[in-house]
Structure formats: C-alpha cells, structure tokens
Amino acid sequence: MPMLLSLQGAIGQGILWGIMALGIYLTFRILDIADLSVDGSFATGGAVCAxxxxxxxxxxxxxxLATLSGFLAGFVTGFLHTKCKMPAILAGILTQLALYSINLRIMGKSNIPLLQSSTLFKDFAKVIPLTSQWITICIGIFFSLIVVIGIYWFLGTEFGSCLRATGNNENMVRANGVNTDTMKLFGLMLSNGLVAMSGALVTQQQSVADVKMGTGAIVIGLASIVIGEVIFGKKAGFKLRLTSIIVGSIIYRMIVAIVLQMGLNTDDLKLLTAFIVAVALTVPVIVNKRKRLSMYKKLTGKELQNHA
Amino acid sequence: MLKLEKVSKSFHIGTPNEKCVIKSLNLELKEGDFVTVIGGNGAGKSTLLNLIAGVYPIDCGIITLNGQNISLAPEYQRAKLIGRVFQDPMMGTAADMQIIENLAMAARRGQKRSLRWGVTKKEKEQYYEAVKTLGLGLEDRLTTKVGLLSGGQRQALTLLMATLHKPQLLLLDEHTAALDPATSTKVLTLTNEIVTKQHLTAMMVTHNMKDAIDIGNRLIMMYDGHIIYDVEGEEKKKLTVNDLLKKFEEAIGEEFVNDRMLLG
Known part of the structure; x- marks a missing residue:
C-alpha cells in the first residue's frame, strides 16, 4: 500500500512544515507584512542544526540553536525594514539573498547528510517501536502543540496585544505609547525563529540539510494558511485558527503526495504549489460573489414578482 | 504646562512644492486650559496638533510639556503624556480587536508592556463601568470587535481610551467632523464632561464656530500658519460668530471675508 504509506509520511511532513506556516502566519496575517526572508531562514535553521x-x-x-539563528535572520530583516525604512518586501528579499551565501558558509558545502549523526527521530526510534512515519507524527505533534499554545498565550499578553494591534492600526498603537518599530522587529524575529525551528526539525527528520531546502517555503506557508482558512473559515476562534494552519499544511502535503503517486514529475512540484495557492486564494472570492448574486436574485426576484 | 517657542514646519522642503505650514509659532497653555482652535482649511490647525503629538518632526523651535523638552521625542514617547482623538474615526482604534482589548491597551499608555495578560479580570468590571458612562449601550458588548461599531461609537470609544489613563494633554483633531449632527453633539457633550470632570488640559480643533465659542475657556484663530487671534475667559464667553468673522477680517486685512473662508 504505497499510497497509505506516503499519506502517513505526508501527515508527518505536514506537521513539521506547519510550524513554519505558523511562523509565516505571525508576519503575514498578524503583522500584515509579507516577509520573504523565510526561504533563507528555513535553510539557515537546517544548516545550523546539521x-x-x-x-x-x-x-x-x-x-x-537553529531557532536562535532564525531570530537573528528576522532581526536583520526587521532592522532593514524599521530602521533603514525599506519596504518589507525588499528587506525580506535582501535577507533571503544574503542568507543563501551565509548558509553555504555555515555548512561549508551545499549539502550535509546526517547518516552517522544521532537525531531526535533516530533516538526516539531506539526507545519506542513505531514506524518512522508515526515517530515523525508524534514528534511533530509535540512540537506544534508547544508552538500553538505558546503563540496563543503570547498574543494574549500585553505585549502580544500590541503586536496584533500593530498589524491592525499602527497609528493607534503609537498614539497609545508603543513603539511600532519594536513590535515589527520582534514579530519578524519570532516568525523567523519558528521558521528556522521547522527547518531544523525537517533536517533531522530527513537526515539531510541542503542549501536549497527553503526554496519556495514562503509559498508553501501561504498555501497552508490559506487552505486552513478555506476549510475552517476566517472567523473561527483563535485556537482553531492556529490549528487550522497545521491542518492546512497537512492537507497541502497530502495533495502533493497524491499527485506524486499519480505520476507527476517532481520538477513540476513548484508549479503545482503555485497553482494550489492561486486556487485557494481565488475560491473564497468566487464563493462570496456567487453567494451575493444568489441572494440578490432571491430577494429582488420576489420584489419583481410582487410588482408584476 | 505646554509651551511652544518659535516652532516652524515646512513640507516638501527643497522642491517646487515647498510650503511653510507653521511659521515661528508661539503658544503657551496653562494647566487646565481648554482651548478651541479655529481657522480655514490650510491654516495649520491639524498640523499644529500633529507637531505637538510628534507625528511630524518640527523644523525648528522648542516644545515643552510639563517642563520636559519634547521637541525631538518620537511620537510613541510623547504619547505617554498626550491623549489623542483623530478626525478619522477609524484611526483611533484597532478594528480587528475587541472593545475591551482596545481599552486595555489604552489604559496601559505610558507603561511598559509586559508578558502579563493583556486584559485582566479586574479590568473587565472597571471597563464595564467606564463604558457605561458613554451611554451608548456598549458596556454589554465589550467583546465585540471594534470594526463592527459605527463611526460615532468608535469616536466615543477613542475619546474614552484617550482619557482612561489621565493624559497631561488631550488633543482633539476635529474629532466630531465625520459624524452626523446628532452624534456629533453627543460626542461633544461627552468631551466637555470628561475634560471638566478630570480637569484636563486640552486643545480641540473645530470648524464649528459656535462650538468653538461655547466650549472651553480659551479660543485661538489660525490663519496661514500664525495665530491671529487669542481670547480667553469672560471676553471669550461674550463672543458671537459675527465677532469672530469680524476679527478674521481685521486680522488678515481683507474686506470680503465670509464665513465660508473660515468654515472652509
């Protein structure tokens, strides 16, 4: 049953990558910043970990250590954005570009296999007799649970409230005596820290770190967030909202696994990813329009009949 | 209390569009002064308030508030001393957050933000009572997102937020201009009540000359970046709208002034 096995693998991968998606959620949805440095910081996490x-x-x-390296990467983006007043997109691209070289420097080569080293997943396998897919799922759930609870708690604090408000209305936050630059800097650091943590987990699970492992990470993260939103709706409670991102990430991996099983060339994977994001972003727009139109027809139709 | 000495501000410096909006302006407010600010569009009223709040840096001059020189302090630092309500009802609140979350954030103005809960249990009762004083029925909807409120409700809420933690100075920038007449009157009455009750020092920009006369103990009229008329106390109480128009005429030395020029 190769399909079932690959789906099990997809769930595990989805959970590990879901932590990255949670990091992207902090910037993309909470702070309303599109931070492109994550492609770099994901690989940085993997590199440092390896x-x-x-x-x-x-x-x-x-x-x-990998998480700390992510904080640092986020700090650079944040510094460029808030202190050097660059648009967030440009700041992110610059960091991403620079990180490519830095990651190569950290690793000394473009690829580090970890066949000889012990990893969390191998250590776990020695103690508990489960298949590697199940071990990935267990460890993934453990880490993502900590991260979800952590984010939920943090955004409820005084500091976290200001972070949320910064993404909402910077004017209001400054008028209430809070430095919005600090908030953005901190948000970017936290986000990239989580992304790097996810990169480290993926590296350990796959027993390899590669300088290209982060390519397209931002789009995969967005796909997870958007798929989660399509399924659970944007108005869901906050705990569910965070969980929906992990679920979105799992679904994304399952779609990829199914399509690959059906014989898709791996070279076409990025095209597929872009396609999934585009579809997931378009579907709510079309559904809303349809709803509005059908409601109009329903309500106005009665009026027209009344007049006839 | 608040003192502005020779404060100037130009925009687009070094371009053909360079415009000097505030020209070597001097102003001193006493503790407890409630000043209304009137003047036509482009007179520099809003800019003046924004300069005091630190939204734009000043070109030259000195601003002191309560003995502190705040001329170069960034906006968020001045906010520790200054409460603000904006012309745009959307600007003073975070739309995606609950009423109570907005209030809790405002109550901590001037304090360091820690990792304690953003809204504590004790606060909930406290805010219930505070919001009740607005008389809008919002006290039973404290967990509603602010984005669902009307402009008037949001403006009243912003006013409450600006004064929840007593500010040294309250800046009101045409805060009733975007509201319908009835709501506008209500928010204005509320403003007057709060300022009087808390003995606040406040500045209020308005285009309504009658309000400018009725409210506060002092009135200043601005034209082209200058203060052209400054009146307080008994003298102010006796003013009429016609007096103001006449003063405006005198000050700028033109005959064909009508209330349009002043009301903008």
Whole structure:
C-alpha cells in the first residue's frame, strides 16, 4: 500500500512544515507584512542544526540553536525594514539573498547528510517501536502543540496585544505609547525563529540539510494558511485558527503526495504549489460573489414578482 | 504646562512644492486650559496638533510639556503624556480587536508592556463601568470587535481610551467632523464632561464656530500658519460668530471675508 504509506509520511511532513506556516502566519496575517526572508531562514535553521549535530551537540539543543539563528535572520530583516525604512518586501528579499551565501558558509558545502549523526527521530526510534512515519507524527505533534499554545498565550499578553494591534492600526498603537518599530522587529524575529525551528526539525527528520531546502517555503506557508482558512473559515476562534494552519499544511502535503503517486514529475512540484495557492486564494472570492448574486436574485426576484 | 517657542514646519522642503505650514509659532497653555482652535482649511490647525503629538518632526523651535523638552521625542514617547482623538474615526482604534482589548491597551499608555495578560479580570468590571458612562449601550458588548461599531461609537470609544489613563494633554483633531449632527453633539457633550470632570488640559480643533465659542475657556484663530487671534475667559464667553468673522477680517486685512473662508 504505497499510497497509505506516503499519506502517513505526508501527515508527518505536514506537521513539521506547519510550524513554519505558523511562523509565516505571525508576519503575514498578524503583522500584515509579507516577509520573504523565510526561504533563507528555513535553510539557515537546517544548516545550523546539521552543523551542530555533526559537532555532536544534542538534537534538542541543535533545534534551539537553529531557532536562535532564525531570530537573528528576522532581526536583520526587521532592522532593514524599521530602521533603514525599506519596504518589507525588499528587506525580506535582501535577507533571503544574503542568507543563501551565509548558509553555504555555515555548512561549508551545499549539502550535509546526517547518516552517522544521532537525531531526535533516530533516538526516539531506539526507545519506542513505531514506524518512522508515526515517530515523525508524534514528534511533530509535540512540537506544534508547544508552538500553538505558546503563540496563543503570547498574543494574549500585553505585549502580544500590541503586536496584533500593530498589524491592525499602527497609528493607534503609537498614539497609545508603543513603539511600532519594536513590535515589527520582534514579530519578524519570532516568525523567523519558528521558521528556522521547522527547518531544523525537517533536517533531522530527513537526515539531510541542503542549501536549497527553503526554496519556495514562503509559498508553501501561504498555501497552508490559506487552505486552513478555506476549510475552517476566517472567523473561527483563535485556537482553531492556529490549528487550522497545521491542518492546512497537512492537507497541502497530502495533495502533493497524491499527485506524486499519480505520476507527476517532481520538477513540476513548484508549479503545482503555485497553482494550489492561486486556487485557494481565488475560491473564497468566487464563493462570496456567487453567494451575493444568489441572494440578490432571491430577494429582488420576489420584489419583481410582487410588482408584476 | 505646554509651551511652544518659535516652532516652524515646512513640507516638501527643497522642491517646487515647498510650503511653510507653521511659521515661528508661539503658544503657551496653562494647566487646565481648554482651548478651541479655529481657522480655514490650510491654516495649520491639524498640523499644529500633529507637531505637538510628534507625528511630524518640527523644523525648528522648542516644545515643552510639563517642563520636559519634547521637541525631538518620537511620537510613541510623547504619547505617554498626550491623549489623542483623530478626525478619522477609524484611526483611533484597532478594528480587528475587541472593545475591551482596545481599552486595555489604552489604559496601559505610558507603561511598559509586559508578558502579563493583556486584559485582566479586574479590568473587565472597571471597563464595564467606564463604558457605561458613554451611554451608548456598549458596556454589554465589550467583546465585540471594534470594526463592527459605527463611526460615532468608535469616536466615543477613542475619546474614552484617550482619557482612561489621565493624559497631561488631550488633543482633539476635529474629532466630531465625520459624524452626523446628532452624534456629533453627543460626542461633544461627552468631551466637555470628561475634560471638566478630570480637569484636563486640552486643545480641540473645530470648524464649528459656535462650538468653538461655547466650549472651553480659551479660543485661538489660525490663519496661514500664525495665530491671529487669542481670547480667553469672560471676553471669550461674550463672543458671537459675527465677532469672530469680524476679527478674521481685521486680522488678515481683507474686506470680503465670509464665513465660508473660515468654515472652509
């Protein structure tokens, strides 16, 4: 049953990548910034994690180090955006570009296999007799649960409220005595930290870090967010909203797995990803228009009949 | 209290569109002054308030508030001392957040934001009472998103937010201009009540000359970046709209002034 196995794998992958999508959610939806540096910081997370593992550092510590490297990447984007007053898109692109070279520097080569090193997933497999797919799912759920609870708590705090408001109305936030630049800087750091953490987890799970592993990460993250929104609706409660992003990420991976099983060339994967995002963004627009039109016909139709 | 010394501001410096909006302006407010500001469009009223609040940096001059020199302080730092309500009802509140979340954020104006809960249980009762004073029935809808409120409701809420943590100075920039007459009157009455009750020092820009005369203890008229008329106390109380028009005529030395020029 190759299909079932690949779907199981897709769920695990979806959860691990879902943490990245949660990071992107913080900037894209909460702060209303399209941060393109994530393609770079995802690979940075993987690179730092791989180098740390090779050096014999504990897998958990390696993930923490990777997260810290993500904070740093986010800080650079934030600095360029808030202090140097660059548009967020440009700041993100610059960081992403720079990170490509930095990632190569960190790794020393474009690809580090981790066949000999211990990873969280291998360590786990030694203790608990489960298939590698199930181990991925368990570890993924553990980490994403921590992240979802963490974000939920954080955005409810005084600091987090200001972060949310910054994405909403900067004027109001400044008028209430809060430095919006600090908020954006912090939001970008947190976001890239989560993205790098996800990169580290994926690296450990796949036992390889590659300088190109982050290519298209931003689009995959957006796909997860948007698929989640299409399924659960934008008005869902906040806990559900965060969970919907992980679910969206899982669904994205399942679509990819199914299409690959059906014989799609892996070269066409990016095209497919772009297509999924475009469709997911378009569907709500069409559905809304249809609803409005049918309501109009229903209500006005009665009027017309009354007049006839 | 608030003191502006030779404050100037130009926009588009170095371009053909260069325009000097505030020209070497001096102004001093006493503790508890409630000043209404009138003048035609482009007179510099809103710019003056924005310069005090720190939205734009000033070109030269000194602004002191409560003895502190705030001339170069960024907007968010001045906000610790200054409460503001804007002309645009959308500008003073965060639309995607609940009424109570907005209030809680405003109540912490001037404090450091920590990792404590954004809204505490104790606050909920406190805000219930505070919102009740608005008389809009919003106290039972504290968890409603602000984006669902009308412009007037949002403006009343912004006013409450600006004064929830007592400001040293309250700046009202035509805050009733976008509201219908009935709502406008209501928000204005509310403003007067709050300012009087809390003994606030306040500046209010308005295009309604009658309101400008009726409200506050001092009135200033602006024209072309200058203050051309400044009146307070008993003298102000006796003013009529016609007096104001005449003053305007005198000050700018033109005969064909009509209320249009002043009302803009």
């Amino acid at each position: 180098v740390a593992l090779i050096a014999g550092i504990h897998p958990i510590l390696a993930i923490l």
